[in-house]
Amino acid sequence: xxxxxxxxxxxxxxxxxxxxxxxxxxxxxxxxxxxxxxxxxxxxxxxxxxxxxxxxxxxxxxxxxxxxxxxxxxxxxxxxxxxxxxxxxxxxxxxxxxxxxxxxxxxxxxxxxxxxxxxxxxxxxxxxxxxxxxxxxxxxxxxxxxxxxxxxxxxxxxxxxxxxxxxxxxxxxxxxxxxxxxxxxxxxxxxxxxxxxxxxxxxxxxxxxxxxxxxxxxxxxxxxxxxxxxxxxxxxxxxxxxxxxxxxxxxxxxxxxxxxxxxxxxxxxxxxxxxxxxxxxxxxxxxxxxxxxxxxxxxxxxxxxxxxxxxxxxxxxxxxxxxxxxxxxxxxxxxxxxxxxxxxxxxxxxxxxxxxxxxxxxxxxxxxxxxxxxxxxxxxxxxxxxx
Amino acid sequence: xxxxxxxxxxxxxxxxxxxxxxxxxxxxxxxxxxxxxxxxxxxxxxxxxxxxxxxxxxxxxxxxxxxxxxxxxxxxxxxxxxxxxxxxxxxxxxxxxxxxxxxxxxxxxxxxxxxxxxxxxxxxxxxxxxxxxxxxxxxxxxxxxxxxxxxxxxxxxxxxxxxxxxxxxxxxxxxxxxxxxxx
Amino acid sequence: xxxxxxxxxxxxxxxxxxxxxxxxxxxxxxxxxxxxxxxxxxxxxxxxxxxxxxxxxxxxxxxxxxxxxxxxxxxxxxxxxxxxxx
Numbered sequence: 001x002x003x004x005x006x007x008x009x010x011x012x013x014x015x016x017x018x019x020x021x022x023x024x025x026x027x028x029x030x031x032x033x034x035x036x037x038x039x040x041x042x043x044x045x046x047x048x049x050x051x052x053x054x055x056x057x058x059x060x061x062x063x064x065x066x067x068x069x070x071x072x073x074x075x076x077x078x079x080x081x082x083x084x085x086x087x088x089x090x091x092x093x094x095x096x097x098x099x100x101x102x103x104x105x106x107x108x109x110x111x112x113x114x115x116x117x118x119x120x121x122x123x124x125x126x127x128x129x130x131x132x133x134x135x136x137x138x139x140x141x142x143x144x145x146x147x148x149x150x151x152x153x154x155x156x157x158x159x160x161x162x163x164x165x166x167x168x169x170x171x172x173x174x175x176x177x178x179x180x181x182x183x184x185x186x187x188x189x190x191x192x193x194x195x196x197x198x199x200x201x202x203x204x205x206x207x208x209x210x211x212x213x214x215x216x217x218x219x220x221x222x223x224x225x226x227x228x229x230x231x232x233x234x235x236x237x238x239x240x241x242x243x244x245x246x247x248x249x250x251x252x253x254x255x256x257x258x259x260x261x262x263x264x265x266x267x268x269x270x271x272x273x274x275x276x277x278x279x280x281x282x283x284x285x286x287x288x289x290x291x292x293x294x295x296x297x298x299x300x301x302x303x304x305x306x307x308x309x310x311x312x313x314x315x316x317x318x319x320x321x322x323x324x325x326x327x328x329x330x331x332x333x334x335x336x337x338x339x340x341x342x343x344x345x346x347x348x349x350x351x352x353x354x355x356x357x358x359x360x361x362x363x364x365x366x367x368x369x370x371x372x373x374x375x376x377x378x379x380x381x382x383x384x385x386x387x
Numbered sequence: 388x389x390x391x392x393x394x395x396x397x398x399x400x401x402x403x404x405x406x407x408x409x410x411x412x413x414x415x416x417x418x419x420x421x422x423x424x425x426x427x428x429x430x431x432x433x434x435x436x437x438x439x440x441x442x443x444x445x446x447x448x449x450x451x452x453x454x455x456x457x458x459x460x461x462x463x464x465x466x467x468x469x470x471x472x473x474x475x476x477x478x479x480x481x482x483x484x485x486x487x488x489x490x491x492x493x494x495x496x497x498x499x500x501x502x503x504x505x506x507x508x509x510x511x512x513x514x515x516x517x518x519x520x521x522x523x524x525x526x527x528x529x530x531x532x533x534x535x536x537x538x539x540x541x542x543x544x545x546x547x548x549x550x551x552x553x554x555x556x557x558x559x560x561x562x563x564x565x566x567x568x569x570x
Numbered sequence: 571x572x573x574x575x576x577x578x579x580x581x582x583x584x585x586x587x588x589x590x591x592x593x594x595x596x597x598x599x600x601x602x603x604x605x606x607x608x609x610x611x612x613x614x615x616x617x618x619x620x621x622x623x624x625x626x627x628x629x630x631x632x633x634x635x636x637x638x639x640x641x642x643x644x645x646x647x648x649x650x651x652x653x654x655x656x
Contacts, residue, residue, distance in 0.1 A: 003419060095577070095578070096575040096576035096578075167423075168425075173419075173421040173422065175418060204578065204579045216573055269448070271446040275447040
């Protein structure tokens with residue numbers, strides 16, 4: 001173990017995966033990841049084509065082209081940069097190219113904010129990418145290595161985003177076990193695609209699909225996502241055998257046995273929650289690790305004995321509620337009764353989440369347990385005095 | 388678990404100080420976590436950095452609201468930043484100033500230690516960059532990190548003559564503060 | 571044919587797809603007026619205008635859609651369009 005910055009740990013994991021092509025455009029708070037990778041390439045530590053580009057749209061387009069010729073491709077972005085990649089995200093998933101990216105979580109403008117929330121990647125939820133949200137720096141590092149195994153497997157062939165909270169994880173220094181090159185090579189075989197572009201065998205990727213075929217291509221993406229459920233589990237198990245570390249498969253539970261109140265969330269907030277929950281006997285945490293594919297059955301099973309479920313997230317859909325809250329409710333409907341669900345939105349635009357905010361959510365849940373449901377969802381940590 | 392909040396100005400190495408202390412504490416066999424109060428970096432603007440040191444892996448990711456220790460790198464922040472906010476009773480404030488604790492006249496149930504780090508840094512390093520000197524003071528006053536680990540990490544970070552000079556400044560501050568003097 | 575993932579298709583499908591059937595007018599050439607400028611070959615969007623030493627300029631009617639660009643660009647006014655008879 002050594003104490004390193006989160007961004008360095010991610011760059012190190014990328015290096016161990018031996019990507020052939022990296023293309024990224026620097027943007028706070030993703031910048032340190034790309035700077036570290038550029039340094040590795042400049043120092044000759046990583047043999048790789050590092051392609052500087054004029055925008056994030058170009059960055060993802062380069063990754064797309066590289067992946068189509070059979071190269072292992074990597075990119076990283078955040079917020080406005082991810083938004084600018086939007087149409088290419090759909091092209092990459094539609095062409096079934098297993099590009100892996102680190103999506104650093106940051107608020108979207110306006111108002112201009114460089115700070116963390118999860119609106120950006122939650123917005124990319126439906127782009128056909130696998131989305132894995134990580135809890136700490138070690139998981140951001142490890143999930144990257146897992147992601148190539150999942151994405152590149154023949155039965156999946158989908159791109160994957162590792163979503164990590166900007167600043168809170170990218171700019172923090174803490175002890176991390178950095179992967180060895182040799183053990184990563186043993187775990188992650190070279191990319192071996194069935195179809196790739198070569199002059200010997202010309203192909204067209206992402207062809208024109210008329211209405212008589214388009215639905216079938218989408219259905220095939222859906223089937224691949226269904227198979228990804230099993231692959232994510234399998235790879236998590238194999239990773240544990242190889243590296244001795246495990247973060248759950250699609251989900252991970254803490255203190256769920258006998259928990260009457262369960263906090264459901266994703267990302268780095270889980271660390272702070274764990275500190276609070278260890279003093280609360282009847283409160284558990286359900287971490288959503290894979291947001292897409294969504295762990296429908298696992299969520300039902302994990303929450304079946306709870307009385308109140310509080311979904312906590314750093315995003316929301318204006319005019320409705322938090323996206324994770326909607327998804328969790330939808331997964332439970334028709335399957336779990338006598339369960340009250342509450343949604344909480346907090347930490348938008350980098351608002352710090354002090355332990356008291358988590359305690360407040362637990363208090364609110366207790367009130368619902370005793371007195372029934374009144375407000376279904378609310379903002380936590382709003383400054384009423386300036387409104 | 389112990390928590391430190393560092394106050395300084397952009398460009399004074401507050402974030403680097405937190406980071407180096409985290410590496411040093413880990414080398415002493417403890418778990419640690421360091422991070423800045425994330426902002427758009429501007430030279431001269433008030434900044435904060437945080438450090439946690441503990442015997443168990445550190446999970447919490449909030450900012451530090453009730454620090455055991457506060458370190459102030461720049462006395463010009465007095466009156467501008469409420470650096471005593473949340474400082475625990477029996478906590479320690481370490482501040483870079485030519486004044487004595489009594490002269491500062493800060494009210495609160497915490498200890499105040501002062502060190503004239505700017506003079507030490509100018510004399511030994513040749514530049515008024517005080518973060519390494521303040522690390523030496525922190526090690527002496529709190530005992531949360533060992534002097535040797537801090538010096539080792541600083542020398543690895545800044546090689547050659549620069550590293551040696553910084554190491555001397557750290558040691559000078561450590562010796563002064565360990566003797567209980569305010570410099 | 572079963573679909574491949576990623577809408578990945580073999581190239582060369584336009585050779586199979588004979589678009590000549592879309593034509594309502596077709597080009598003809600008066601060889602006595604042709605000055606061999608080859609504008610017709612350069613401008614044809616379907617590469618359906620051909621040339622050989624023996625035959626001079628000729629048309630590949632399997633792929634000519636009858637757009638008339640060759641006639642329009644013809645320097646010697648040798649190419650002209652006539653109604654297709656089907």
